[in-house]
Amino acid sequence: MANLVPVAKTAGANKIVPTISIPYPLGDPATTEKEQWDLRYHRVGVALDALTADVKEQTVFKVRI
């Protein structure tokens, strides 16, 4: 789970889930607690599903929130 997706690719990560920033990858403190939680819960869920995905090459998984 990374904000700088191009760096994650260069470093060789095979499954990449984008996060939203460097100081707060999974919850912008300028938004409400609920919004932060929704985003974090969603993106961690995408990462968990990614663990079960059968990919053949580096893949950036799509997030909705």
Add this chain to the structure above:
Amino acid sequence: MKKIIVYLNQFFGQIGGEDKADFKPEIQEGLVGPSMEFDRQIKNGTVTHTIICGDNYMGSNEEQAVEEILGFLEGKEFDLFIAGPAFQAGRYGNACGVISLAVKKKFNVPVISSMHIENPGVEMFKKEMIIFPGGKSAAAMRKDIKKIAKYADKILTGEKLGTAEEEGYYTRSIRHQVWREDKVCAADRMVDMLLKKINGEPFETELPIPKMDRVPVATPVADLSKAKIAMLTTGGIVPIENPDRIQSASATRWGKYDISGMERLEGGVFKTIHAGYDPAAADANPNVCMPIDAMRAYEKEGKIGELYKYFYSTVGTGTTQGEAARMGKEIVAELIEAGVDAVIMTST
């Protein structure tokens, strides 16, 4: 006199440190920080403007940042664009590469940067632009600027430019057709190399194959609801007393921390020691970097079998790839031993 525009991050642009890393792009007339040294060392050009942008702003709002900066440059006359030097700062290297390529594409002017070989920006951008090898930190500023300045003068005066090896920048893997001065044909050169190889003598290939350090994709987890998942981070989340004394930058140590019985990571109990980003958000709520709360929720729902009782942490900023690989191997050995099926790693 030819005109040069320089790009700097918030730190070298003298706006501030990590707390200003969200600084929106700005253009200033004249010289700021390293621009002065560029102006002094480049004999055939003058630095007219300096663009400053926060590294996090570029990292998190790339499209917007690039658009704003290209907007500043619209209608300005310039013959050369220099970004950096970025030393070993990964986010700065990323920013220098992103903006240089955008400027090159839109205005068709030469672009140059400088980065330490361990800066991920080198791998990301060296194929598409000229990047000179630079020092690890700002202590190398003058030396790094000197290399750029020398080459800049050649570009600005239209002097004949040599190959990457001759000029000293990172090779771009571009093949040129050239007439060799020694006029030895390829077949002769090849047979010479072959003979040297057979005799066990050293020889220099004319076509180096770039070494790709790729990890095979792990076998997918078959049943998540039975899997034991571990959490790792390079975001420097540790108990507030930092018991393993993990360094805030250029880390060589990692730690593992017991989260048994914890529903989430509490601020005041855990914090970040990462010196490469503003710690305010992660200190207040460490779950924004190490999402133990969300993992617990999935554990309760039964989506995963079990959250492994330790999370692992180190600091990614300035950490060499060599040290990172070693720490990774040490951690993986423990995880395999503990029967962990898969990991999620968060980075900042």
